[in-house]
Amino acid sequence: MRLPHAAAMVIGTIIGASIFRQPAEITGRVPTVAGVHLVWIVAGLLTLAGSLVCAELASAYPRSGGVYAFLRESFGAPVGFLWGWAMFWTMHSGIIAAIAVVFANYAGWFAPGVDPRATAVGVILLLSGINYMGVRQGATLQALFTLGKLLAILAIITIGFVLGPRVPVPPPPPAPAVGAGTFALALVAGLFAFGGWHMVTYGAEETVDPERTLPRALIVGVLVVTACYIALNAVYLHVLPLETAATSERIAADAADAVVGSGGGALMSGLVMFSTFGALAGIVLLGPRVYFAMARDGHVFAWLGAVHDRFRTPHHAIGVQALWASVLAATGTYRALFTRVVYTEWIFFGLMTIGLLMLRRRPDYSPRYRMPGYPVVPVLFAAAAFGIAVNQMVAQPQSSAIGLGLVLAGLPVYWTWTRTRRTVSQ
DSSP states (O other), X not given: OOHXXXXXXXXHHHOSSGGGTHHHHXXXXXXXXXXXXXXXXXXXXXXXXXXXXXXXXXXXXXXXXXXXXXXXXXXXXXXXXXXXXXXXXXXXXHHHHHHHHHHHHHXXXXXXXXXXXXXXXXXXXXXXXXXXXXXXHHHHHHHHHHHHHHHHHHHXXXXXXXXXXXXXXXXXXXXXXXXXXXXXXXXXXXXXXXXXXXGGGGGGGGSSSHHHHHHHHHHHHHHHHHHHHHHHHHXXXXXXXXXXXXXXXXXXXXXXXXXXXXXXXXXXXXXXXHHHHHHHHHXXXXXXXXXXXXXXXXXXXXXXXXXXXXXXXXXXXXXXXXXXXXXXXXXXXXXXXXXXXXXXXXXXXXXXXXXXXHHTTOTTOOOSOOOTTTTHHHHHHHHXXXXXXXXXXXXXXXXXXXXXXXXXXXXXXXXXXHHHHHHHHO
């Protein structure tokens, strides 16, 4: 992967289905135009801060696995293992299943008689097969879909401002004051739409000049996505009344209907399918690189680290991921797992950032790229990451405890695995 492919990977994995649904949740919590834009700006800045942390670590440790490699370098093998453990069983496989189901549900608009579970499994297997045949094929597919996605978003923005609104949008009534807690909940919803920004680091060893390419790709990608999100929300609020934007479950389709008439829903359904397919292509490609790195380090079965003789891809890891994600999509069990565990990702992001502060003190630490704003920016990002996790625990204590327990269950597995390997080697 070169810079265009890597930047497309960042953009394409972030822009999926969330931007076509999350704005309503944010507008409902922060019911002012200025407040909505502020949420998206702050979410974009926090994501940029996280990407800068990732960029420096990727330039210092350009290894497959990304966050796994950074955590392992900073805190040791057990913490890195927990990231990979949570990724496979819930976080990464769960998001693959979730996005595949969103794709299948929108595909039902055009093929109502087809079982959405079969469609979801089918798209997972299709993209896994493409990535099985080579990283270049998968990256090229991702780049093409990202380009198409950006052109479609540009068209929505242009048409929305030129043709809309068809009916004058009334001025919103005076909004009540928004407290810090409410703003934080809206910010979490915005950050969810930015999810996936770190995944490009998983494929560092298949990236050309990763020490320079990955930092550039992360920064360019996050800035482009932030600009797209702010512009899309400006269009939504331009063509829809504020109260409609706050309650709509399909805000993009409602905005399209307001501009081009009743056919807008079908148009947006096609766009969401296109967008989710492109995001899924990148997520399916990148996840197996973490399991490959774990196998190479001896933390999981060695055969997961096998590389195909012809295609030069971690084909066993791709196959196992495809199988488990398909099970989650077909059974619907991803919902309970993913919603309980996804918040723990931010605990790991906070640890990754603390790890950067620790690594900066090592005499042998020599990254080719050093993030600007150090140490203020990483400290603020770490505080935000831990704050998001704590906010989730306070809001949903029982569900959060179950999710954290599922992640920590990896520790006895790691200790048992390590002890068994030592016994066998002796």
